[in-house]
Amino acid sequence: MISDGGLLDDAEEKQITKTAVRRLKTTMISGGGLLDDAEEKQITNTAVREWLAEYKDAVYEADDFLDEIACEALWQELEAEAQTFRCQTPKRSIKLEDLQERLDDLVKQKDALGLINRTGKEPSSHRTPTTSLVEESGPYCFGSWVGENSSSMTTRRTRHLLVDTVDGFSSPKLENIREAQHLRTFQFFARNYYGSPRFHNEVLSTLGRLRVLSLSNCAGVAKMLCSASKFKHLRYLRLCQLDLVTLPEEVSALLNLQTLILEDCLQLASLPDLENLKHLRHLNLEGTGIERLPESLERLINLRYLNITGTPLKEMPPHIGQLTKLQTLTFFLVGRQSETSIKELGKLRHLRGELHIGNLQNVVDARDAVEANLKDKRHLDELRFTWDGDTHDPQHVTSTLEKLKPHRNVKDLQIDGYGGVRFPEWVGESSFSNIVSLVLISCRNCTSLPPLGQLAFLEKLLIEAFDKVETVGSEFYGNCTAMKKPFESLKALRFIGMLEWREWISDEGAGKPSLFLRCEQLATPLPRFHRSHSVDDSGFHFLESLTEEIEQMGWSPSDLGEIAIKGWASLKCISLDLFPKLTTLSISDCPNLESLCAHERPLNDLTSLQSLRIEGCPKLVSFPKGGLPAPVLTGLYLGDCRKLKQLPESMPSLLPSLLDLEIKDCSEVELCREGGFPPTLQSLWISNCNKLIAGRMQWGLQTLPSLSDFIIGSHENIESFPEEMLLPSSLTILSILGLEHLKSLDYKGLQHLTSLEILQIYFCPMLESMPEEGLPSSLSTLRIINCPMLDESCEREKGKYWPKISHIPRIVHEGLSVVTLPSCQNDMHMIKLICLLPQL
Numbered sequence: 001m002i003s004d005g006g007l008l009d010d011a012e013e014k015q016i017t018k019t020a021v022r023r024l025k026t027t028m029i030s031g032g033g034l035l036d037d038a039e040e041k042q043i044t045n046t047a048v049r050e051w052l053a054e055y056k057d058a059v060y061e062a063d064d065f066l067d068e069i070a071c072e073a074l075w076q077e078l079e080a081e082a083q084t085f086r087c088q089t090p091k092r093s094i095k096l097e098d099l100q101e102r103l104d105d106l107v108k109q110k111d112a113l114g115l116i117n118r119t120g121k122e123p124s125s126h127r128t129p130t131t132s133l134v135e136e137s138g139p140y141c142f143g144s145w146v147g148e149n150s151s152s153m154t155t156r157r158t159r160h161l162l163v164d165t166v167d168g169f170s171s172p173k174l175e176n177i178r179e180a181q182h183l184r185t186f187q188f189f190a191r192n193y194y195g196s197p198r199f200h201n202e203v204l205s206t207l208g209r210l211r212v213l214s215l216s217n218c219a220g221v222a223k224m225l226c227s228a229s230k231f232k233h234l235r236y237l238r239l240c241q242l243d244l245v246t247l248p249e250e251v252s253a254l255l256n257l258q259t260l261i262l263e264d265c266l267q268l269a270s271l272p273d274l275e276n277l278k279h280l281r282h283l284n285l286e287g288t289g290i291e292r293l294p295e296s297l298e299r300l301i302n303l304r305y306l307n308i309t310g311t312p313l314k315e316m317p318p319h320i321g322q323l324t325k326l327q328t329l330t331f332f333l334v335g336r337q338s339e340t341s342i343k344e345l346g347k348l349r350h351l352r353g354e355l356h357i358g359n360l361q362n363v364v365d366a367r368d369a370v371e372a373n374l375k376d377k378r379h380l381d382e383l384r385f386t387w388d389g390d391t392h393d394p395q396h397v398t399s400t401l402e403k404l405k406p407h408r409n410v411k412d413l414q415i416d417g418y419g420g421v422r423f424p425e426w427v428g429e430s431s432f433s434n435i436v437s438l439v440l441i442s443c444r445n446c447t448s449l450p451p452l453g454q455l456a457f458l459e460k461l462l463i464e465a466f467d468k469v470e471t472v473g474s475e476f477y478g479n480c481t482a483m484k485k486p487f488e489s490l491k492a493l494r495f496i497g498m499l500e501w502r503e504w505i506s507d508e509g510a511g512k513p514s515l516f517l518r519c520e521q522l523a524t525p526l527p528r529f530h531r532s533h534s535v536d537d538s539g540f541h542f543l544e545s546l547t548e549e550i551e552q553m554g555w556s557p558s559d560l561g562e563i564a565i566k567g568w569a570s571l572k573c574i575s576l577d578l579f580p581k582l583t584t585l586s587i588s589d590c591p592n593l594e595s596l597c598a599h600e601r602p603l604n605d606l607t608s609l610q611s612l613r614i615e616g617c618p619k620l621v622s623f624p625k626g627g628l629p630a631p632v633l634t635g636l637y638l639g640d641c642r643k644l645k646q647l648p649e650s651m652p653s654l655l656p657s658l659l660d661l662e663i664k665d666c667s668e669v670e671l672c673r674e675g676g677f678p679p680t681l682q683s684l685w686i687s688n689c690n691k692l693i694a695g696r697m698q699w700g701l702q703t704l705p706s707l708s709d710f711i712i713g714s715h716e717n718i719e720s721f722p723e724e725m726l727l728p729s730s731l732t733i734l735s736i737l738g739l740e741h742l743k744s745l746d747y748k749g750l751q752h753l754t755s756l757e758i759l760q761i762y763f764c765p766m767l768e769s770m771p772e773e774g775l776p777s778s779l780s781t782l783r784i785i786n787c788p789m790l791d792e793s794c795e796r797e798k799g800k801y802w803p804k805i806s807h808i809p810r811i812v813h814e815g816l817s818v819v820t821l822p823s824c825q826n827d828m829h830m831i832k833l834i835c836l837l838p839q840l
Contacts, residue, residue: 033117160185185212214238298322321347345372352379369403382412391419414439430454451478453486464496577604589616602626615639676700687713713737722749747771784813
């Protein structure tokens with residue numbers, strides 16, 4: 001609400017109207033103190049119930065009227081058209097008097113009704129919410145609809161409405177919403193709903209008194225927003241996951257708007273001029289496609305929150321420093337021009353929370369960084385500094401970071417792409433004792449690490465892509481003493497991509513530092529060891545030497561809870577029972593791994609192993625003889641093991657706890673003849689395993705009483721699926737992926753799936769036929785993606801199969817494009833060790 005001034009040209013009339021507005025506001029506030037008592041008494045007292053309904057109607061009407069005055073006054077201010085407003089002044093005065101008289105009469109009835117004014121007191125903890133949409137007597141109503149099955153009805157008194165629909169509205173429901181012409185809040189969540197002209201024209205156009213409008217997941221909103229000027233009372237507008245490409249200019253006419261949220265509107269590329277939104281405080285553009293903000297943004301002088309996280313923004317609008325009330329700015333891109341330089345940050349004195357400063361390579365003069373004045377922004381607790389592209393002057397980069405020294409209250413610090421040879425002294429300075437998380441990435445010119453051991457409360461540390469660091473030594477620990485040990489609070493430490501790292505020297509002089517023992521998580525590519533720790537062709541003796549070294553450090557192999565081996569080209573053999581208390585083992589991208597056992601005898605029981613993942617090991621031929629004795633294993637994941645011949649033997653008896661099994665891209669693998677899958681299995685994913693899928697009728701899935709999620713994919717010879725009696729009746733989710741020759745779904749294989757809730761079919765280009773008998777009635781979701789021969793026949797209301805699937809609440813059958821990301825190659829081997837030790 002703007003100030004009461006600016007209403008009339010004539011000073012006397014203006015003062016009279018200002019007085020009347022203030023009196024009306026005072027009456028509304030004082031009368032509001034009766035509401036708590038009235039809410040309690042209206043449950044048993046019909047007279048109070050009627051009074052409460054009438055009082056709220058009067059307050060809402062008064063609030064609407066004050067909004068109109070404020071709105072027109074703001075237009076007068078913006079357009080300097082005072083005469084347009086003045087001609088309506090007599091009508092405004094009469095309306096003010098009528099509203100005042102109505103509220104006064106209602107307040108005078110408080111004694112007769114026995115109502116107590118509780119202004120300034122705590123509201124009753126026993127106040128009963130009147131939120132039923134169906135109770136006509138309820139003065140304050142709220143409702144939730146789901147599709148066509150809801151029996152909820154709006155009434156004239158409904159003020160707040162939540163609609164959750166999967167397929168739009170019938171005519172009666174459209175008419176029913178129109179009854180609620182006094183709605184203050186309308187939240188619309190749609191799934192598989194593409195909007196309708198009737199809904200936009202007949203319903204939303206009648207909701208002119210809305211304060212809050214929230215729309216999610218529905219198409220066609222742009223047309224509705226073209227009449228946004230009708231929502232002149234709107235304070236809060238949230239548009240989430242919509243198909244907007246541009247925001248209509250009419251949104252700029254929402255003069256009372258305080259909050260504008262446009263989250264995850266991926267196609268939204270531009271905004272209109274927002275200069276008229278003088279009251280806007282909160283602007284959230286997270287996850288939109290906006291590349292440029294309007295230059296008029298600097299005139300939104302009341303803006304306190306600006307979220308541009310996850311946008312492809314190229315630069316900041318000029319003079320953003322004019323937004324002096326801004327408290328949250330998630331991202332600031334440094335420009336080379338003075339109006340977009342880093343100096344603009346210095347004017348934003350109230351920043352708090354998180355701030356990411358990007359494009360720091362655009363800082364022309366390092367002295368400009370001083371004017372950003374980060375050292376005085378005591379409420380910033382998360383900071384990220386990013387340089388993009390080459391930094392040709394390391395000394396300039398170091399000087400810039402030195403002058404960006406933040407306040408000591410910072411808790412989370414990340415530095416990306418820093419091109420200096422060394423870090424400024426403040427990085428690792430003991431006075432920054434509040435830092436609990438520190439990330440240093442792609443600092444490729446640095447030859448040494450900063451003294452991070454001095455950060456007394458540092459819990460998480462990630463160091464990645466320091467290409468020139470060869471030795472980690474005493475400089476890493478800093479000036480610590482016997483009384484104050486380095487890294488006292490460290491819980492998680494990760495080193496990644498340290499290409500030249502050869503030696504780690506502890507402050508005691510030799511060996512790896514004791515901070516290893518205090519880390520709950522430790523992930524590091526091991527440095528190149530001295531010759532006494534050489535790696536032979538098999539890699540197995542290296543693992544043996546690793547256990548010896550662990551013991552020399554005061555551990556035993558049983559201290560290891562997690563091992564991850566990645567990209568170790570020379571590894572040919574590893575024995576799974578080498579570490580008896582291992583809970584998690586991951587082996588990936590080891591192209592020469594052939595065996596999981598270094599001896600002929602069966603494996604010892606792996607009594608602690610809970611998760612085993614093997615992928616990208618194309619030479620692995622078999623599992624150990626006698627099977628995989630892992631009684632508590634819950635997850636087994638196999639991928640891209642092209643020479644693997646058989647799954648583990650005796651799985652039902654040796655893997656009695658297995659819940660999840662994934663097998664992908666193992667073209668030669670087959671199910672062992674001695675037994676099938678464990679009966680405990682809940683989730684099974686088999687894809688691109690030609691021999692295994694060819695023998696699917698021998699899997700015995702009907703004997704798996706707990707199987708609820710089944711995914712099958714990438715097989716060449718399936719034309720009809722699923723076969724009769726292949727799948728168990730316990731199945732709730734069935735996903736069919738990439739069956740290139742699939743032509744039809746087999747009703748005989750689906751008819752007994754009485755628990756099936758979700759059916760998903762992706763990338764089956766030949767699929768053209770659905771069962772004539774229909775799909776299971778239990779289905780709640782049907783997704784048909786990139787099956788072009790079914791698109792027309794499943795079209796809403798028109799398609800051949802629509803009558804057979806229309807009962808399903810959620811149906812998605814639009815085509816999607818495929819994005820293939822290049823594989824990430826890493827020629828370093830990495831071993832991850834997580835120690836089962838108490839924190840020291």
